[in-house]
Amino acid sequence: MFILASASPRRRALLEQIGAVFRVEESAVEEVREASDAAELVRINAERKARDIAAKNSLPVLGADTVVVLDGRIFGKPQDEAEACMMLRALSGRAHEVLTGIAWIREGKIVSAVSRTLVHFALLGEEEIERYVLTGEPLGKAGAYAVQGGAAVFVERLEGSFSNVVGLPLHDTAELAKKAGVDLYGGHGA
Numbered sequence: 001m002f003i004l005a006s007a008s009p010r011r012r013a014l015l016e017q018i019g020a021v022f023r024v025e026e027s028a029v030e031e032v033r034e035a036s037d038a039a040e041l042v043r044i045n046a047e048r049k050a051r052d053i054a055a056k057n058s059l060p061v062l063g064a065d066t067v068v069v070l071d072g073r074i075f076g077k078p079q080d081e082a083e084a085c086m087m088l089r090a091l092s093g094r095a096h097e098v099l100t101g102i103a104w105i106r107e108g109k110i111v112s113a114v115s116r117t118l119v120h121f122a123l124l125g126e127e128e129i130e131r132y133v134l135t136g137e138p139l140g141k142a143g144a145y146a147v148q149g150g151a152a153v154f155v156e157r158l159e160g161s162f163s164n165v166v167g168l169p170l171h172d173t174a175e176l177a178k179k180a181g182v183d184l185y186g187g188h189g190a
Contacts, residue, residue, distance in 0.1 A: 001186050002060040005053040010148070010167040011064060018170060021186030022062075027052040031065065033076075038069045039114045042101030047112055050103040060106040060182040066167050068143025070096040075143045084133045084144035091143065091154075093123035098143070098165045102173050104180035111180045115169035117160030119147070124154060142167075 004011060007026040015022055027049035035041035042065040050063030068075040070090055078084035096119055103112035132151065138144035145151035147158075147165040161169040177184050 002062055002182055002184070003053055003057055005049040005061050005063045008064075008167055010146075014163055014166060014168045014170055015184075018174075018184070020184045022184075025053050025057070027063065038067055038072075038074050038097075038099050039101075039116075041065075041074065042067055042099050043103070043112050043114050044101070046101035046103040047110060050105045050110065054105040054108075060104060060180065062173070062177075062182075063103040063105075064100055064168055064173075066098065066100040066142045066164075068096055068098055070094060077140055077142055078138060078144045081133050081139070084138040085129055087144040088124060088129045088132070088138070088154075089126075091121045091124075091145075092129070093121060095120045096143070098160075100164050100167065100169055100172075102169065102176055104176055104182055106180045106182055109180070111176055113172055113176050115161055115164045115172045117158055117162075117164045117169075119158045119165060120156045121154050122156050 002022050004022050004024050005027040029048045029052045031045045035044055045065035046063040050061045054061040075087050078087055098117045098119055100115045103110055135150055137146050137149050163170040
């Protein structure tokens, strides 16, 4: 048993998909908005979330943070529909990176890593962008899209972990759990 320090329904669904034994406890820490680079930013935020929850619990804790990066510019969650449209226009016809920081804390020791996936978007028309944004799906999503939702048709191809683009790189999370000495399955296997 471990604690997921995130209220993200996508992260919860990914962990449930693999049969992980966990509970959710949302971290209240404010995310850092600036760092030396995007990889450092997501690593710091993942560690801060995990530390926040670990300070109140004895179970191992998993923290995560995801951003989209285009030409060195970090795209987090859009504040509104206008910003969502702006992000999707920028991503249209381009390749961008999705970075997720993952951090495990167990018995006061922390291990962390950053997963990277390159996503190639098709060229999007203005009407297509506006129609997608009106669904409301882009709000609350890094880069203003959900690859597992309506934006799936925007993706020509990706290089790396699909689950990373959803919000939690499952392979990297499992490998890091081994390094941290965390059993994802509560002693019951996969």
